[in-house]
Amino acid sequence: MTINKLCCTLAIGVIMCLGFADLIQAQDKLLDEVCLGCICEAISGCNQTSYCADGVCGPFRITWAYWADGGKLILNNESPQSEEAFANCVNDPHCAANTVQNYMNKFGQDCNGDGIVDCYDYASIHKLGGFGCKGELTQQYKTSLDECIKAHSNIDVRIL
Numbered sequence: 001m002t003i004n005k006l007c008c009t010l011a012i013g014v015i016m017c018l019g020f021a022d023l024i025q026a027q028d029k030l031l032d033e034v035c036l037g038c039i040c041e042a043i044s045g046c047n048q049t050s051y052c053a054d055g056v057c058g059p060f061r062i063t064w065a066y067w068a069d070g071g072k073l074i075l076n077n078e079s080p081q082s083e084e085a086f087a088n089c090v091n092d093p094h095c096a097a098n099t100v101q102n103y104m105n106k107f108g109q110d111c112n113g114d115g116i117v118d119c120y121d122y123a124s125i126h127k128l129g130g131f132g133c134k135g136e137l138t139q140q141y142k143t144s145l146d147e148c149i150k151a152h153s154n155i156d157v158r159i160l
């Protein structure tokens, strides 16, 4: 349990650190490091093993269509037309995180109707898509997200 929790914290840490390393490709970054890390945690346990199955790849479990909507970001001057461009990008935590940011720039909205657009909305959009985000999330996804956000919300990432 303790080890599990530590691994989880480290995995989130990797994602959170991306936010600081990455001042390049940055346009408007709507999601803070906690939100990115917690979506990653909720959707895959933030599993950083390079992995594709059933059309989704990487720690954020991104589909080809999501990647395309997120601007078809690429690694290493690869052509976006190449067969591997999608999988290579979204299996890379950095490229995947930027894809999520771009996707939210396009589809960010108040899915749950509480009058604010926050991480709960972004997490719904991430899982259900830009046009389906008012739908139901699995209990497991909601619980995992909620616990993660609560556990990390006291960290002021700006002063780290």
Ligand SMILES: *[C@@H]1O[C@H](CO)[C@@H](O)[C@H](O)[C@H]1NC(C)=O
Residues within 6 Å of the ligand: 045, 047, 048, 049, 051
């Ligand atoms: C991460 O994903 C890989 C590929 O699916 C899997 O083999 C591995 O067990 C996963 N690791 C964890 C910690 O869940």
